[in-house]
Amino acid sequence: MQRRRFLAVTLGCCAALPRIAAARQSAPGQTLRVALIGHSGQGDYGHGVDRVWAQIRGARVVAIADADPAGLAAAGQRTGGVRGFADYRAMLAEVKPDVVAVCPRHAHEHRDMIVGALDGGARGVYVEKPFVRTCAEADQVVALARRTGTSLAVAHRNRYHPALPVLQKYLADGTLGRILEIRARGKEDQRGGGQDLWVLGGHLFNVATLFTGAPTACSATIQQQGHPATRSDVHEGDEGVGLIAGDEVHARFDTQRGIPIFYDSKKALGSAAAGFGLQIFCERGVVDLRMDIEPLVHVREGHPFIPDTTPRAWIPLTSAGPGVPETVPGLSKRILDHVAAVEDLLACLGSGREPLCGPTPASETVEMTQAVFASFAAGGPVTMPLTTRTWPLTREPIV
Structure with a gap:
C-alpha cells in the first residue's frame, strides 16, 4: 500500500469555485x-x-x-x-x-x-x-x-487525516469485502444525548459519509431518563446550539450507497477507554476509528459476526498502509493543532477546489444533526435533503 499525499488529495465532492478577483489575490x-x-x-x-x-x-x-x-x-x-x-x-x-x-x-x-x-x-x-x-x-x-x-x-x-484516503483505497480494493454498516457512538459523557449529538456528532458524520455517500433519510428516537422524550423535554442546549432534547439518542441514516449509518449516545455511558468513534463492519473484517487518537485507524480481519477461536489482532492502518509504522512526523500534533486543516485551506486559495472539509461536507454534518431532531419531531422517518431548513424543534406539542 503506497502512502498517499494528503495536502493535495481531494476527497468527496470538489466542485469548482469561481476564481477570486485579481484585486483580492496576494502576490x-x-x-x-x-x-x-x-x-x-x-x-x-x-x-x-x-x-x-x-x-x-x-x-x-x-x-x-x-x-x-x-x-x-x-x-x-x-x-x-x-x-x-x-x-x-x-x-x-x-x-x-x-x-x-x-x-x-x-x-x-x-x-x-x-x-x-x-x-x-x-x-x-x-x-x-x-x-x-x-x-x-x-x-x-x-x-x-x-x-x-x-x-x-x-x-x-x-477529515484531514492522511490515513483516510489510504483506508478508502484499502476498502475499495475489496480486502474486507463489502461494507455492511457503520456504527458511531458519541463521547457519552455528561453531555450524552442531544448535546453530544450537536457538539461531537458532526466529527463522526463527517468521516462516516466518506464511505457511504450522502444521507437520504433518517429515523431517530430520543429518550429522557429512560422514557420517550416529550415536548416538555425540549430545552435550550448549551454552547449556542439552539433547542435540543434528550439524554439518549438513537438514529439510523440511509445513504446513497445503501450502507446504513447508526448513531448512538447516552449520557454518562462513555469512558476514556471507549466510546467516541465509529466502526465500519464489512463482510470479512472490521475497521475501527477512534477520534482524536493516534493511530486513528485499526483493522481486524475476519467475519465480524462469527466467533473465532483464534485471536484476531487489531492492526494499525497508517498513511503508509496497514501494519506499516506512520511516516508523517508529528502527525498527531498536526491534526489536533489544526495545522493540516489550515494548510489545506491555504492551498485551496485561488485553486478552484474546496477544502477537504469545505462547504459541502460541513453542511452535511449540520443536516444530519438536524435530521435526528426532525425525525423525533415528526414521529417517524424523514427524507433528506430536509424540506424544512430551519429549527426542527419548538416547544409546541410534538406529534
Whole structure:
C-alpha cells in the first residue's frame, strides 16, 4: 500500500469555485494577513483556533476581535500584542484581512461572523465546529462563499487525516469485502444525548459519509431518563446550539450507497477507554476509528459476526498502509493543532477546489444533526435533503 499525499488529495465532492478577483489575490510569496474573531465567555477561541497560525508558514495574525474586554486583553497577549477590536465588524472593515478565523466554540454567532468575513472580502475562512445551527444558515453561508469565490473550511480535524484516503483505497480494493454498516457512538459523557449529538456528532458524520455517500433519510428516537422524550423535554442546549432534547439518542441514516449509518449516545455511558468513534463492519473484517487518537485507524480481519477461536489482532492502518509504522512526523500534533486543516485551506486559495472539509461536507454534518431532531419531531422517518431548513424543534406539542 503506497502512502498517499494528503495536502493535495481531494476527497468527496470538489466542485469548482469561481476564481477570486485579481484585486483580492496576494502576490507570490506575500504573507497572508490573518484576523481572529473570538468571544470570551461565549465559546472563547475554540480548541486552539487562535494558536495554530504561529505554526503556519506564510501567514501572520494582524488583528483580533473579542467583545469581552478582559478576553480581548488576554488574547492580545497570546498573539503578540496585535491590534485589538471590541467589534469584529469594525475589525473586518478596517483591516481587510486575507484570511479570517471564526474561533468561538459556541455556534450561535457563527453565521453572522462568517457572513461578515465573506462580505468583507476575505479569501479564506476557517471555522470552529459546529459549523452553523441550521440548514438554512448553512445554505446562506455556502451560497455566499461560492458567489464570492471564498475558500471556506470547518474544523472537523479528522477529515484531514492522511490515513483516510489510504483506508478508502484499502476498502475499495475489496480486502474486507463489502461494507455492511457503520456504527458511531458519541463521547457519552455528561453531555450524552442531544448535546453530544450537536457538539461531537458532526466529527463522526463527517468521516462516516466518506464511505457511504450522502444521507437520504433518517429515523431517530430520543429518550429522557429512560422514557420517550416529550415536548416538555425540549430545552435550550448549551454552547449556542439552539433547542435540543434528550439524554439518549438513537438514529439510523440511509445513504446513497445503501450502507446504513447508526448513531448512538447516552449520557454518562462513555469512558476514556471507549466510546467516541465509529466502526465500519464489512463482510470479512472490521475497521475501527477512534477520534482524536493516534493511530486513528485499526483493522481486524475476519467475519465480524462469527466467533473465532483464534485471536484476531487489531492492526494499525497508517498513511503508509496497514501494519506499516506512520511516516508523517508529528502527525498527531498536526491534526489536533489544526495545522493540516489550515494548510489545506491555504492551498485551496485561488485553486478552484474546496477544502477537504469545505462547504459541502460541513453542511452535511449540520443536516444530519438536524435530521435526528426532525425525525423525533415528526414521529417517524424523514427524507433528506430536509424540506424544512430551519429549527426542527419548538416547544409546541410534538406529534
